[in-house]
Amino acid sequence: MIKLKKKTPLIDQHNKFGFYANKFGGNYCAETMRKPIEDLSKLFEKLRKDRKFLKKRDHYFKNYLGGETPFFKLENLTKHLGGAQIWCKDVSAINGDAHKAYHATVNALICKESGKRYIAGDTGAGMFGKNLAMAAKKMNLKCKIFMGTKDISRQAPNVKFMRDAGAEVVPVDSGSKTLVDAVSECMRHYVSNCDNTHLAVGSAIGCNIFLKICAWSTSQISRELKKQLIKEFGEIPKLKLINVIGGGSSALGFWNEFIDYDKKHVELIGVEAKYAAPLSTNAKVAVLHGAAQYCLTNKEGQIAETHSLSAGLDYPGSSPLHGLLKDSGRARYTNASDKEALAAFKLITKLEDIRPSLEPAHAWSECIRLAPKLKKSDVLVVNNCGKGYKDKKIYIEQLGYYPK
Amino acid sequence: MKNSINNAFKIAKKENRPALISYTVCGDNTKEKSLQILNSISKDLDIAEWGIPHNCPTADGKDIQNSSYRALQNGIRLNDIFKLVKRFKKTKPSKPMILMGYYQMIFNYGDKKFIRKCKEAGVDGLIVVDLSFPDNKNFAKLCKKNSICFVQLIAPTTTVKRMKEIIKSSHEMIYMISSISTTGSALKYSIKRIIKNYNVIKKIKPSKNVVIGFGITEKTISNLRSADGLVVGSAICREITRSLKDRQNPVTNVSKLVRKLKNKII
Numbered sequence: 001m002i003k004l005k006k007k008t009p010l011i012d013q014h015n016k017f018g019f020y021a022n023k024f025g026g027n028y029c030a031e032t033m034r035k036p037i038e039d040l041s042k043l044f045e046k047l048r049k050d051r052k053f054l055k056k057r058d059h060y061f062k063n064y065l066g067g068e069t070p071f072f073k074l075e076n077l078t079k080h081l082g083g084a085q086i087w088c089k090d091v092s093a094i095n096g097d098a099h100k101a102y103h104a105t106v107n108a109l110i111c112k113e114s115g116k117r118y119i120a121g122d123t124g125a126g127m128f129g130k131n132l133a134m135a136a137k138k139m140n141l142k143c144k145i146f147m148g149t150k151d152i153s154r155q156a157p158n159v160k161f162m163r164d165a166g167a168e169v170v171p172v173d174s175g176s177k178t179l180v181d182a183v184s185e186c187m188r189h190y191v192s193n194c195d196n197t198h199l200a201v202g203s204a205i206g207c208n209i210f211l212k213i214c215a216w217s218t219s220q221i222s223r224e225l226k227k228q229l230i231k232e233f234g235e236i237p238k239l240k241l242i243n244v245i246g247g248g249s250s251a252l253g254f255w256n257e258f259i260d261y262d263k264k265h266v267e268l269i270g271v272e273a274k275y276a277a278p279l280s281t282n283a284k285v286a287v288l289h290g291a292a293q294y295c296l297t298n299k300e301g302q303i304a305e306t307h308s309l310s311a312g313l314d315y316p317g318s319s320p321l322h323g324l325l326k327d328s329g330r331a332r333y334t335n336a337s338d339k340e341a342l343a344a345f346k347l348i349t350k351l352e353d354i355r356p357s358l359e360p361a362h363a364w365s366e367c368i369r370l371a372p373k374l375k376k377s378d379v380l381v382v383n384n385c386g387k388g389y390k391d392k393k394i395y396i397e398q399l400g401y402y403p404k
Numbered sequence: 405m406k407n408s409i410n411n412a413f414k415i416a417k418k419e420n421r422p423a424l425i426s427y428t429v430c431g432d433n434t435k436e437k438s439l440q441i442l443n444s445i446s447k448d449l450d451i452a453e454w455g456i457p458h459n460c461p462t463a464d465g466k467d468i469q470n471s472s473y474r475a476l477q478n479g480i481r482l483n484d485i486f487k488l489v490k491r492f493k494k495t496k497p498s499k500p501m502i503l504m505g506y507y508q509m510i511f512n513y514g515d516k517k518f519i520r521k522c523k524e525a526g527v528d529g530l531i532v533v534d535l536s537f538p539d540n541k542n543f544a545k546l547c548k549k550n551s552i553c554f555v556q557l558i559a560p561t562t563t564v565k566r567m568k569e570i571i572k573s574s575h576e577m578i579y580m581i582s583s584i585s586t587t588g589s590a591l592k593y594s595i596k597r598i599i600k601n602y603n604v605i606k607k608i609k610p611s612k613n614v615v616i617g618f619g620i621t622e623k624t625i626s627n628l629r630s631a632d633g634l635v636v637g638s639a640i641c642r643e644i645t646r647s648l649k650d651r652q653n654p655v656t657n658v659s660k661l662v663r664k665l666k667n668k669i670i
C-alpha cells in the first residue's frame with residue numbers, strides 16, 4: 001500500500017518527473033509544451049512563496065469573490081434522516097457560484113504575472129468557464145473557453161454569462177461533444193499558442209503543474225472549514241467529509257487541510273456519477289490529457305464514453321491526486337446515479353433553503369444514504385460546491401418543477 | 405533490416421534530395437485501403453509513417469483527427485496494425501516503417517509487449533508524441549535494445565540546452581516540429597525561420613538525420629528541400645478526406661499527390 005507523507009502538502013508529494021507514488025500524474029505532453037509548462041512551474045513555485053502575491057490572492061478572494069463561504073447545520077435534514085448531524089459547507093455562496101471561482105481567479109492572477117495577455121480554459125458545466133471569463137474581464141485578459149456542443153446546449157445560462165463577460169466560447173463538436181473533448185481541444189489550442197497564451201485547466205487534471213495550481217487554489221475551502229469547525233465544536237470532531245468528484249478539484253480543496261488526520265477521525269468520501277466513475281468502479285490506470293490516472297477505457301485503451309446528466313461529472317478520467325488518495329486508502333470513493341442525485345435534490349430542497357446544482361446533488365445523495373446509519377455524535381459535512389440555477393431546465397424536465 | 409532508416413537517408417543524400425516521409429493513419433479509411441494506399445505511394449517514399457489512431461489525440465489538428473476517427477469507426481485495433489505492418493514489410497522489406505502514436509495506446513498494451521510486437525512485425529522506428537524527454541529515457545533504451553529507432557522530437561520552444569540533451573540521447577533520426585502548432589495547420593513561421601531552427605539542431609550534431617514536419621504541403625515542400633527529410637501528413641490525410649467526400653478512389657488520388665510532392669524535391 002502507498003503511504004502518504006505527513007506534513008507535506010498533497011500536491012507536493014511527487015517525484016522530479018511529476019509522478020505521485022511513481023504511478024499517477026507525470027507530464028505526457030507534446031515537446032512543444034515542455035518549455036511553457038516548465039516556465040509556468042517555476043513561476044508558480046515562486047509565487048506561492050511570494051507574500052505580495054499571496055496578499056493579492058487573499059485580497060481577490062475576500063473582496064472580489066466575497067470572502068468566507070458559510071458553514072451551517074441542516075437541522076431539518078438531520079431530524080428527517082435521524083442519524084448523524086448534517087452540516088453544509090456552502091461553497092456555492094461564493095461570487096461565481098462554485099469552487100471554480102478560486103481556481104479561475106488564481107489562474108488569471110498567474111496569467112497576469114506571466115505577462116501573457118491571453119487565457120484559455122475548458123469547461124463542462126460552464127462553472128469554470130464562467131468564472132474564468134469573469135476573472136479575465138476583471139484583469140483585462142482576452143479569454144477563450146472551450147466547451148462541448150452538448151454542454152453548450154445543456155448549460156446555456158452559463159454560456160450566456162461567459163459571452164456577456166466578453167469571452168469567446170469555442171464550440172467543440174468532436175467525439176462525445178462533452179468535457180473530455182473540450183479539454184483535448186483546449187490543449188490543442190495551447191500547443192498552438194503557448195507562446196502568448198496561459199492555459200487554465202478546469203480541474204485538478206493535466207500535466208503536473210496544472211493540477212498543482214488547481215488544488216492549491218481550491219484549498220481555500222478547507223482552510224476556512226477548519227476554522228469554522230473549531231469555532232463550532234471547539235475542536236475537530238469526528239468527521240466525514242463528503243464531496244462530489246468530476247475531475248476532483250472541489251474534493252481536493254475540501255479535504256486538503258485534513259489529509260494528515262487519521263481516517264477514523266476525518267473520513268474522506270468522494271462521490272462520482274455512476275456512469276463516469278473511474279475511482280469507484282476499479283477502472284485501470286490510463287494516460288489522459290497529460291497524466292496517468294484512473295480512467296475509463298475500452299479494452300484497446302481508447303478513452304471510453306461516459307454518461308451523466310451532470311455536465312461537470314461527465315468525464316472519463318480523474319485527478320492523479322485522487323488516484324493517490326485511493327491507493328493510499330486515505331479516501332474512499334462511491335457513486336450515485338442520475339436518479340439518485342435528482343432524488344437527493346428533491347429531498348434537500350424540500351427541507352432546506354439550499355439549491356445545489358446537479359454535481360453536489362451527487363454528494364448529497366451519499367449523505368442521505370449514510371446519515372441514518374450513523375450516530376448523533378457523527379458529523380457529516382457536505383461540500384455544496386455549486387448553485388442549481390444552471391440546471392434549472394434539467395430539473396424541470398426531470399422533476400417537473402424547480403423550487404423557489 | 406537493421407539500419408534501414410539510416411540507409412534511406414543515405415540513398416536520398418546520394419540523390420541530393422531530402423528523404424520523403426509520408427504520414428497516414430493505419431486503418432484510414434479501412435484496414436485494406438490504408439495498406440493499398442501505402443503500397444501504392446511507397447515507390448515515391450523513402451520512409452513510411454503510420455499513425456496509430458487514438459480517440460484523444462491532443463496534438464493533432466482536424467485532418468489527422470478525421471483520419472483517426474474513420475479508422476476507429478472501422479474497428480482498427482493494435483493487433484490489426486501489427487498484421488498490416490507485417491504485410492507491408494513482406495512486399496517492401498527495405499522500406500522503413502515508423503509507427504507514430506500516443507503513449508496511452510502503448511501503455512495499455514504494455515511497453516515490453518508492444519515493442520516485442522513491433523519488432524516481430526518489422527517496425528523500424530517509433531514516435532510517441534506525448535512521451536517527451538526525459539520521461540522517455542527507459543522507453544528509448546528498450547527500443548534500442550530491440551533495434552528500433554526511437555525518434556525524439558524537437559520543437560521551436562525547445563531550449564538549446566534541452567536540445568543538446570535530447571540529441572545526445574537520440575537515435576539515428578530526429579523530428580523537428582516546424583512551428584508552434586498541432587499537426588495540420590499551415591506553416592506558421594517563415595521558411596527562413598524554420599531553416600534557421602533546423603540549422604541550430606544540425607550544428608549540434610551534423611551526423612543526425614533531422615526531418616522537418618507539421619504543416620508541410622505541396623506549396624511549401626520545395627522551399628524546405630535542404631533538410632535531411634520532410635514529413636507530409638495532414639495534406640495527405642486531407643486528400644483522403646476529399647477523395648471520400650467526392651466518391652473518388654483515395655488510392656489513386658493520394659498516389660498522385662505523393663508523386664507531385666516527390667517531383668518538387670528532386
Ligand SMILES: Cc1ncc(COP(=O)(O)O)c(C=O)c1O
Nearest residue numbers: 127246247248249250312359386
Ligand atoms: C459545481 C460543480 N461541482 C463539481 C464539479 C466537478 O468538478 P471537480 O470534481 O473538479 O470539482 C463541477 C464541474 O464543473 C461543478 O461545476
